[in-house]
Amino acid sequence: MTQPARELVNLRAREAVRDVMSGTLLRDIDDMWQDELFAPPAEDPEPVGGQRVTRFQGYLDQVDWTDPGHVARAIRVFEVAIRPVFFHPDTPEWDPSDLIERIRRLFARDGYTIDESGRFSGGRSIVLQSADLADLRDTTVILEHLERIEHAVVRDDPALAIGSAKELVESTAKLVLRERDQEFDSGYDLPKLVKLAEESLHLHPAQNRQDPDGTQTIRKVLGAALTITSGIAELRNDYGTGHGRDTAPTGLGPRHARLAVNAARLWCQFMLDTLGDPKAPWQKTATNPASGQEQPTPESADAKL
Template identity: 50%
Template sequence: MNELVSRRTRSAVRDLVNVVTIGRIHTMWQDAGYVQPSTFPEGIGGERVTLFQAYLDQVDWSSTDQFTRVRIVFEDAIEQRIKECGWDDRVDRVRKLLRYDGYTLDDDGTIAGAPTDAAAPVITSELLAGLTDPAVIHDHLDRIAAAIDRGDPAQAIGSAKELVESTAKLVLRQLNVPFTEKDDLPALVQRVQEALAIRPADVDGSADTSFGIKKILGGATGITHGLSEFRNRGWGTGHGPGQPRQGLGPRHARLAVNAARLWCEFVLDTLTDPRAPWRKKAAAPSTAGGQALHGPDMNLAAPAAGGHA
């Protein structure tokens, strides 16, 4: 189950308490029903921060009941920080991170709202199982997480576009379909969908080419084009804008990341699905000049000639 608040947000709240007394930290947690910890993590920071982390380690972050109680602890920690230091950069960072998790931090230190799936992984490890070497995907996911961590929507948007591009290249390489570095994102997306037999134009009566799926796939394809355009126009990193990015915020980053997730998840899921339509197409031999031609299913691990991930 997804965590109701991300690790990065928990760490940011924890770092607020270096101005809170040891006694107050015990009180805020024990009033919420947690017992005094008997073990403490190493390498966290000072005594107060370490104590707060020890309490954090007791929480089941998938439990709505527990987070309801921990929310009050967080509000207490934020209130104490504001009393001692005012609304400083650390409190502002907590507000940004809570927003990514689906909450709002009001000016009085109250946490409101319900969790979303923003803390969930952009691409799960199970969906990467069909790739021989998904390291580049992990790199992009780390950049997206780091951008969200520091409240950098431009980086999140740029990395989301790069995630789609790298996913397309890795899938093409896995399927032994050639591509070049001159291919732009729309061209790569088209090649992937052709190779996996999931083009919106394909019709064979199966679920993958039903009218409803065709419309969804058409929308998903358009999303990748829009993501590329959004980033290339200077709203994401990778192309320097000619003017400040006015109005760009976390909601735009979430839109871009979720758009990338939609296309990447379906493509990777199709790659690993043993009943996916591309496997039937690859398994059916064709002839040219009397020689049998075998599809990409015959050599999934082989890199494409001239292709680069």
């Protein structure tokens, strides 16, 4: 059963920004959303306060809070929306410090930090969506690593995120090999597992093929992706979890964690996309149980006649 996609910004945080809009002009609310290419709502939703707060809610309702692209644009809207709170002149009538602290606390639940000027950074690090794994026989181990990486970045643990990114690549390679009924030794290191997995899907840049994946351009990108997986392994050896060390690594920050996580995503996503693509070149061959060699399927053989 596919797990429901997880919202990237919690409801209370969204409402906290919305409620700031009571003193904002309707025209300004429209501008801040439409500047980020959100269409105006066909009609305002059921009232959730005054007209301005309700208008803002209408835009909130149009955001897919599970889509990283939608959320990134909405966060830029939030920066504009809360700017007056951060730059409000000191007056005895209103002290915004408690409101700012509450907004920061609510967004921290999803890994965001808000600096002194109201700029957002961070957020949940999403490697793969659960839906990408729906057609595979055993996704438990991949989903486990997704959860570990997400928590590692949220709680600002770059070493754990880097270690988990390496494990995600390793688990994805093993999953691909199992799906392709390819034998492998549990002691194989990451570069060997990655090489075998790529070869099993006809993706290794050294393989000479007459299909789109064999073009010089695609092979160049695949070669870079292969290099990235080796870099993740080395990064994990130097900084990540999984090896005993006398002192904790220093100097790492969330940007290093995201570097490792996004690098892992590049390779894992393409491997899983290829594994699940019914038109991928590897689908046109089948393994001969007697010889262990891949041979053209009857469909692909007929195509050559």
